[in-house]
Amino acid sequence: RAYRRLALKFHPDKNRAPGATEAFKAIGNAFAVLSNPEKRLRYDELGRDHEHVSTGQARHYNYYTEFEADITPEEIFNVFFGGHFPTGNIHMFSNVARDAHYYPRRHRAERAWTQEPEEEEHRPQNSYSAFIQLMPVFIIIIVSVITQLMATNPPYSLFYKSSIGHVVSRETENLQVPYYVDKNFEKNYQGAELQELEKTVEKDYIDYIQTSCWKEKQQKSDLSNLAKLYRDERLKQKAESLKLEHCEKLSSLIGMHKGG
Numbered sequence: 001r002a003y004r005r006l007a008l009k010f011h012p013d014k015n016r017a018p019g020a021t022e023a024f025k026a027i028g029n030a031f032a033v034l035s036n037p038e039k040r041l042r043y044d045e046l047g048r049d050h051e052h053v054s055t056g057q058a059r060h061y062n063y064y065t066e067f068e069a070d071i072t073p074e075e076i077f078n079v080f081f082g083g084h085f086p087t088g089n090i091h092m093f094s095n096v097a098r099d100a101h102y103y104p105r106r107h108r109a110e111r112a113w114t115q116e117p118e119e120e121e122h123r124p125q126n127s128y129s130a131f132i133q134l135m136p137v138f139i140i141i142i143v144s145v146i147t148q149l150m151a152t153n154p155p156y157s158l159f160y161k162s163s164i165g166h167v168v169s170r171e172t173e174n175l176q177v178p179y180y181v182d183k184n185f186e187k188n189y190q191g192a193e194l195q196e197l198e199k200t201v202e203k204d205y206i207d208y209i210q211t212s213c214w215k216e217k218q219q220k221s222d223l224s225n226l227a228k229l230y231r232d233e234r235l236k237q238k239a240e241s242l243k244l245e246h247c248e249k250l251s252s253l254i255g256m257h258k259g260g
Contacts, residue, residue, distance in 0.1 A: 012024060156175055164182075167182070206253060
């Protein structure tokens with residue numbers, strides 16, 4: 001476990017700091033020595049007395065032959081990680097099998113050990129990233145629920161709607177526009193509040209009539225054009241006989257408004 005952590009930290013493909021390569025070699029050599037029972041025993045007896053320190057500024061980890069590994073640091077790394085960290089530039093060596101007896105259990109568990117550090121390293125980050133990505137969805141859901149809880153039925157409808165209790169028919173005082181309310185309407189709307197509400201009712205009704213009038217004119221125009229295109233007398237008669245009921249209502253409302 002310590003080797004995996006240190007090897008990933010100081011691998012030359014990841015760590016460009018001065019001395020990282022020497023540290024990576026020292027880590028691999030230390031693992032190779034300590035995993036060999038004979039060399040570990042000699043190291044325990046002699047300790048670090050056999051370690052050489054160079055006269056330069058950088059410290060180099062060189063060992064006598066008895067403390068030198070029989071496998072290179074790159075080969076050890078390949079045994080653990082399959083030669084694919086971090087960019088796959090490390091190549092597998094054919095002589096790894098020669099010293100495979102040093103690492104029988106680790107070699108069999110190579111796949112599991114390779115996945116374990118990656119999962120431990122990325123699991124919290126992935127969970128946090130997923131939470132951040134889903135945050136807008138959570139906000140929309142929460143706002144929608146709050147809106148539905150706070151929303152109330154409109155006080156009126158232009159049409160009969162038993163599903164929300166608008167079953168009582170009324171007319172506005174000014175333009176006699178029909179609309180529907182619930183049974184408790186008169187208790188909640190009186191005087192100035194009723195007048196303001198009926199102005200809103202009349203405006204909504206006029207908008208509805210205008211839209212319906214435009215649709216009727218469009219339908220009549222389409223029938224007339226088809227009759228001319230196909231020279232169909234039947235379509236021509238149908239277009240001429242088509243009544244513009246909503247347009248007539250709109251004209252009537254405009255006349256009432258001017259008269260008022």
